[in-house]
Amino acid sequence: MAKTDFKTVDEYIATFDGEDAAGLQALRKAILAAVPEAEERISYQIPAFHHHGWIFYISAYKAHFNLSCPPPSAAFETFKDELAEYKMTKSAVRLPKSKPLPLDLIGRMAKVQAKANAEREATKAGKK
Numbered sequence: 822m823a824k825t826d827f828k829t830v831d832e833y834i835a836t837f838d839g840e841d842a843a844g845l846q847a848l849r850k851a852i853l854a855a856v857p858e859a860e861e862r863i864s865y866q867i868p869a870f871h872h873h874g875w876i877f878y879i880s881a882y883k884a885h886f887n888l889s890c891p892p893p894s895a896a897f898e899t900f901k902d903e904l905a906e907y908k909m910t911k912s913a914v915r916l917p918k919s920k921p922l923p924l925d926l927i928g929r930m931a932k933v934q935a936k937a938n939a940e941r942e943a944t945k946a947g948k949k
Contacts, residue, residue: 845886852927856931868880875891886922887914
């Protein structure tokens with residue numbers, strides 16, 4: 822992946838072949854199906870999805886896909902039991918390419934994160 826000045830999610834995904842591109846598209850589709858009003862952006866030179874705050878960033882690596890969200894992540898906390906089989910940090914989960922992507926789980930996580938973002942934004946607006 823030589824290009825490092827992506828302007829769109831499509832540009833990022835186009836730098837990958839075959840299963841990597843298909844996996845990224847599947848992640849993208851699951852997130853947008855769950856939160857159709859989410860905006861696609863490039864942040865830190867990877868695809869990101871935003872609705873009242875960051876929902877998820879997605880990226881591909883040699884042996885895994887990465888799904889990340891800046892803390893605090895309501896989605897990671899809510900689904901910690903279902904995510905227990907994956908390597909995780911406070912802000913990311915590694916989805917190994919050797920297993921099917923948990924697209925239903927990712928969709929549910931995206932909905933929870935978008936709702937938490939909207940609630941946090943409404944609380945901030947109410948304090949003004």
